[in-house]
Amino acid sequence: MQTFCIYLRNANRLIAVIQPTYDKQQALGVKTRPSHCWIDSKTLVVGFWDAVVVCTITVSSISEGVSSVEVKQVEVLYSWKVDMYIADVSFTLGDEICAWKEITVFGMKKSAFHDVAQNECEMVLALLEPEDSNTFSLTTEDRIEMITCDFGNLTAFHLSSLLCEDIYFLLGCQEFIEAQPCSADDRVRWYLENGLLREAMQFANEHEAELQHLDPIDVGKRFLCSLIKQKQFAEAAANLKVVCGRQKDLWEYYVSEFEQNNVVLQLAKYLPVKDPQLEPECYQCVLTAALHNHPVLFYNLIKVWNPDLFRVGAITELALKWVVQGNGAPLSEQDSVAIYRALARLYLYERKYDKAILLHIMLNDKDVFKVIQQYQLFHLVKDDLTKLMNIDANLTVQLLIENAESLPTKTILAQLVKYPKVQIAVLNSLFERNEGEEFVDLAIRLYADHERDLLLPFLRKTHVYDIAKALDICEKKQYVNEMVYLLGRSGNRKKALDLLVNKLNRIDCAIDFCRENDDSDLWDKLIEAAMKRPDHISQLLNTVGHYVNPLTIIEKIPEEINIPGLRNSIVKILHDYELLVQMQYDCLQVLEADNSQLFAKYLSRHKRAVFISSDQHCAICRTFVLQRDKPADSGPVNYDIIVYGCGHLIHARCMYIPHLDERPIMESGACPVCLGLHKGEKS
Template sequence: MEENGDHENEHSEHSDVDFDEFHDETFNNEDDEEPPLEPRFKYERLKGEDTMTFMKTATFTSIDLHDKFIAIGTASGLIYILDHHGYGNFDSVPILRPHRCAVSKVKFDETGSYVLSCANDSKIVVSGVGNDKLCCTVNIQVMPKSIYFAPDFIRQQSGHCFIMGERNLVLYEKRLFQYKASNLYTGSERDGFIHGCSWNDNLIAFTNDTGTRVYERGIEKIITSVQPSHDVDRVRSSRSPPKHLWMPENTLVIGWAETVTILKIKGEEGSRRGEVHHIFHVSMFISGMSYIPDGGNENVELFLIGLQLEGEDFDDTASMISTVTTLTAMESSVCTILKTSVIKPLGLKEYELQSEDVIENVRLSKHTLPYMIHGVGIPYLGTYFILTTKQIIMAVPYGPEDGIRWRLKYNLYDEAFEMAKHHAELLAKTELSQQCVGRTIIEGYLDSKRARAAASRLPLICGESKEEWEWAVDRFEEAKMCTLLAEVLPTNIPTLNATSYEKVLLACLFNNPPQFRKLVQSWSPDLYKTSIIIDQTQWRIQQISKTSESTEIEETERILMDALAHLYLYERKYENALKILMSCEDFQIFNVIDKHQLFDLVKHQITDLMKINSERALRLLLDNADSVEPSFVMEKIGRQPKLQLAYLTKLMSRNEGAEFADKAVQLYAEYDQKKLLPFLRKNANYNVKKAFTLCQRKGYIDETIFLHAKSGNHFEAVKMMVQEYKNIEKVIAYCKDQNDSDLWVHLLGVVTEFPAHFSQLIIEASNCLDPLVIMAKLPENVDIPNLSDALDKLLMDDSNYVELQQCCYESTLNDVSVLTKDLLKTANASVDVFVTSRCSLCSQIVNSLEIGKKISELKVFKCGHIFHSACSSENFKLDRRQSIEEGICIACSDKVDTTNV
């Protein structure tokens, strides 16, 4: 009984379904807040940081990225060439030392063979990366603010061009021994410095305080100009310089301060123009840009890197940045945040924020300004780098493991499992495999009191894994929530061990009896040990019966008794099962009896079966008529005449039970008069005299009239019909059916008492009786309505009848005359005898002399047959010869005989 006690404790500790629904609801209310946007990247230090000692001491000022290398400019004027993991081989690619002060800008050419750099030492240097053919240093009179290589810099005969921006945009083109400078744009002092420039194809974009312009080489003129969408006086370009990003199809993205502008260059070379497609503000000062090319150019997503000052109004932040003159002059209590955003442009001034990350554990001082942060990327490689003054951070796209961890962190269980399922092969041997994630999800739901949600996801999570289902059953048992598994536990694919099903059944037994009964009825008994469940059910019923009586307790006990009956059936303990079903008056007892052929066990309890459902019990009796005599059944239900009537009705519908015909008449007369007359008409086994006496005593008119007619007493039947019905049509129809002239005469005598019907009767009887007989029956000294019209009709019908007889007689005489004439004509017709005619007996030609016969000795009949007199006398017996002599053709008579035979 230890197991029983455990289940009793389970029942007392929680109220199963109601408890679960409460916790699901409360949890959902607490979880109404939407989770943050899912990150698209994770941020890692370069692996080479630990081995490259300069990274721990150097101050970084600029960065550029190529497919193969990273170029890092430092405050000491050095440039380090590293791979994408932060490792550098300074023996093969030595450290570049082009400047004596901080490197302000550094750029790779398209092949990665050269690095272009500038600094405040008024020098522009082209340095080689394993190649020194085009290396050079250009001394200028100003401090350059921006530089960029020509796309075809390394190509022969291209001029090996690059550009530099200060107040003017200057193109440098290599001649024999030196670079030649030519101004592409001349700016005034009020236009400010060109802090950003870029070169794509034959388009050169540059930005100063008056906006961004696009210069087209070939036609050598500016083709478009875009004004700034922010206040350049409030946010100085020196503190938040513009950033350029060229995307496919000549699309230029300008990130400047807190604004993003997307400019599309359209048209053919020589007639190009620029169109602004998007222009919007973001919640940070942009320090770097790249893009994520998934979805094509129309659905491109921008990857923005920038700074945000937390704790201040955005306008105040902008003003603060604009007024800073030195790093130490910016004294504020605000916190500087380095963040990234992925945005998707929508309308002209609208965008959708796809993700937003704050990069933590980055050493940023409160004096950090946007120009101190740099961001570059190679979109098609999914590689992005962020540079601060002291660190290089690599933005790595989120992988399946990262996505699953993030979803689990924010309880996005369905999304986490879908990702684990999608990458099942990749994660199969990790701690985030589909199996591990599924178990984590179930644990999470159970720990957060959302057991019903956990149960609903088990079919998806466990699938066809026997091991996972059994683990889930054990886990739900620990949480005392096994009842929730009743609707989801598989019974076929896979099939679990018997213990798992028993745990769910016992949990339902003590917590949800209706569900327990449903499982017992629907689950195959092969899934669990029925003996264990029977013992526990009996014990539970005993416990319930000891409690105080109430309607709810009685209903629970009845449900469990029903389930116990089904368990007994599985154990083939039919008597116990029938006993329970009978005591509960359960309609299912009939199905059980039919299915298992158990009629012999209940045939002595017919009365009880009738109480449960008389219709079903009667059908059961009739289906098992060979097992029980009708007399036995009638005896058992002798005190229930209505049940007897129903039983006899079913019995006689099968043409059985003829010996109970009189009893049936009595029961119909007492309890169902409507069916009495149809029974009297259909059945022929009852005693007519007894039935007549019963119907007459009960005053049943239709039945009495029918019995009069059935016994042959038509006169009484007609008389009673006239007296009771007051309707002459029924009586006339009855007389027509009998076709008895005496009955019509009797009817005339009876109807004399009802003059109103006499005229109609005269008309109807005119074809059945002699008019003289009808006239003789006319009552005297009685006013008969419409008598004159009736008599006219009577005489007219009689006259027509006599005339019809005369016509028929004359027609018959005429036919006889015609036929007689035809007969005589045929009889008098001559018979032709030809030379080739043959005797019908010997088949010889009648004119032949070979046999010595004379031509005159022939017998010829009207039918055309010819006989030799000798043949007819020699070949036939006396009766045949006599027939011929009497004029009867033997050939015709033989044919008639043969046909008859």
């Protein structure tokens, strides 16, 4: 087996062996040899059978005692399998960062090996650009017909190059061929000469910077011209953006071309709306064609395009004329609706809001609510709420809630008389803002007729309604729970209790009702009503022991009646009574302890000494309570002093001086100043 070896001559040492990786069966009859080309002083490319290997020589240091020795090794950078048998290899120059860009391979295609005629073979010159260590990109592949003396003997073919001139020399048995890489202009010309206009346009656009003599726009125009001649208008329209780019004049030229061929609708989704923005006539010709041939597209364009692109008035007039006169053939419902919707949007652009709203309502179009909200047009529909209800009740309610201040509630409710549930929704929103007391009675009637679940909570929460009217409504509907509540509020508790016991048969609710009102007459009424049924008696005995004396119930029980669970009920009553007595006793003990503690605190506060200064006066006689200057020959002149808790001071002798009818009050021990008997100053 042939191998490729790298030998280090200076060191007289073999540093690498590259083994071939070809399939022996496929390679039978092929005679070749390894070829290589040095890219720089350290990098080389090797071509062997169907493998291309790019490797580099690296230098590493190995320590040997005190000194170190440099060792050269070979590192494989790229290893590729190609679809040819390789005769020779070279490379193309790269940039400043990398010395090479592509690997040039000269050889014979595997697929053509057994198909060529005798003494002729098809050689290939290919450029391979690396992607990663195992894959590459085939940049170009040119096939060259050459004569061979010994078919399958690739050793007779050679490749050499002048890299700085980008010239390659191919040597065969009888040929010497000079090859140069094609320029971008050459490639485009070749495409054009062979009728590959699409490829020419794509290549020209991708390599625009490399073109020196050709203009990508001219190439694109040739491609579009060819498509238009072949009546391939859809494809031509799809490629307009690539050719025209931002050139306004070029766009307008092709709009005219398509219009002359009556296929201007093909441009609808490709026309630019900015950068560049075309003349209004360009957009109008598309809209006109859409109106006459595709009304749904007409509506979509009106909706999507900015009204600044075309003359709104002209298109509106055209659409109106179309609606009035028609085109001779009847329109489908879908097309008619599309035209009317487009006309409504055109009216919005012209700020003719009333006409736009009228069209939306006529079409039963839910977009009318968006229009009303966006342009604040509630004032235009406040008298057409019924029509809006027919379109969408929920959106109408939401609209009314958002614009509640724009229209009196009374007017709204009057217009919605046929929609009671909507009236309820309007009233609910009103009540949530603590407004609408004048509509409470109406709300009760509506709740009773259509939303009974809301009636009782509303009655409990609101207290400004007419109880008699509400009770009358509930009696007609036989709403017992609501009647019980209303009777309780009106003071007719006994009738309410009778409804609970006899109508609803809810002794538990009756007990709760009596507990809430805490009326002894009501309890007596309940006990009398319960005596008719043993189960009611049993429930009373088990429940009301904390509120009614159980003996009262027991004494009223008829002797002949059989009460289920009477023994257990009596035991429970006794137990509850015992707990009640114990609780009362404990409460009394706590109360007495609190009283004793508070009284002791009171006494301790009043046992404290009180400071009396010499400048304080008697509250009755207005003299000093203490003698300031005492004569030497006089006897004791200080008198006993009474000090009240309020702070007033009085001579004890002044208490017994008669002052009209004040004596009974003074004898009570109360402060005469605080009682208002004297006008002395309060300290």
